[in-house]
Amino acid sequence: MTTLNNEQRFNIITRNLEEIIGEDDLRYMLDSGAPINHYIGFEISGKPHIGQALIVMQKVKDLMDAGVNVNFLLADLHTYLNGKLNGDMKLIAEVRDGYFTEIIKASIMMLGGEPEKLNFIKGGEYYAAHPDYWTTFLEISKNTTLARIERSISIMGRTDGESQDFGTLCYPPMQAADIFAMKINIVQGGIDQRKIHVVMRDVAKYIKTNAPEFNGKFLKPVAIHTPLLPALDAPAVWPLPEGCDMKQMQIDMKMSKSKPGGAIYIDDEPEKIKKTIMKGFCAEKEIEYNPILEWVKMIVFDRDGKEITIVRPEQYGGNISFKDYEDLKKKFADGLVHPIDVKNFLADYLINLFAPAREHFAKSPYREMKARTEEILESVKKKR
């Protein structure tokens, strides 16, 4: 159904990635005509923030464009294990089936995709219907070490050194088992998921039940990792000290929902979006550590690949255009564009981009769904 050739499909699948593990395997899949089943798992943590709704979903849209079957694992049991929503299965199920699913659909719609083509899998239901999932889980557990599992625990947004219960340790092997059991050959995640995906690829050859293969040939699932959208906060120290590790800095910038003011959601009111962007750290002429510019790169240039024009009053120099991100960066460094110019542009761009989602959630019954979820999140917060 796709009219693209394999090279084009490869390019669109791999564009704007932070990393791909198993590039050759992906080429083989495309060339051999193997059915390409994708999956991405979402914990039912509450509201998916802009990083998920935009960066992650844009990649999903790319995959759909490339003719890949996309699957969403609504990871309810993983959510339970990670203690989100108080580990209350009833609440998790309610949010899973309502608001959460709806947000994902709205995201893909907003990006120009077709929500009807998304396939949702409820974790708990799937496991109940596929008992051999647990055999695969055991095979994975048998073929990896406790130390590796402990290291991959950071996928759960935790840092090392925290005490773990055994259930928490079951999370990573379950995640790997999801992939094999569901016959997935492209797994998508943020770059923070790389450790468990590496474990998954390493143990792949030991899996007997649900062994990954095509036409009798062993085929390792490919992992594709999208970059993380940085938080808009100021760095811990500013100006940055000489020779600090920018790579580490970027990882630390990962958007955190624990910062109430820092997160943007696609169903936010325009005023909130504007306010949040305006509060973002953005030093004049600074191009090394500049989350606002980073957002423009990832959200605007990487997605659209088009020239942009920033509209501004004559007194500040009038309208100005940029043919690509490098152009913007250069002119920003030269002081030809002011932070406010960029912020205004970004805020307007997001407000406009999110309009379909915002309008969707302004209508009944979605409005009530959203309100109910916010109520749940509020009550969960209080209990903790």
Next chain:
RNA sequence: GGAAAGGUGGCCGAGUGGUUAAUGGCAGCAGACUGUAAAUCUGCCCUCUCUGAGUUCGUAGGUUCGAAUCCUGCCCUUUCCA
């Protein structure tokens, strides 16, 4: 199973019978200053029908005129031993 230490407001962390709604720091909010943010300064920062009242220091009781501070049970966390 045994021993020790400890649980204080979103987080960190003082406070060990009485001007303690509870020092301080961080985060957050508002304002000043900058064409944004950051930095700096100022105010707010448990709740309310708010120049007063109510409820707080894991939890349930107790002692006392009066406790976050003393005693007892329970819950939980951490560390050491087994």
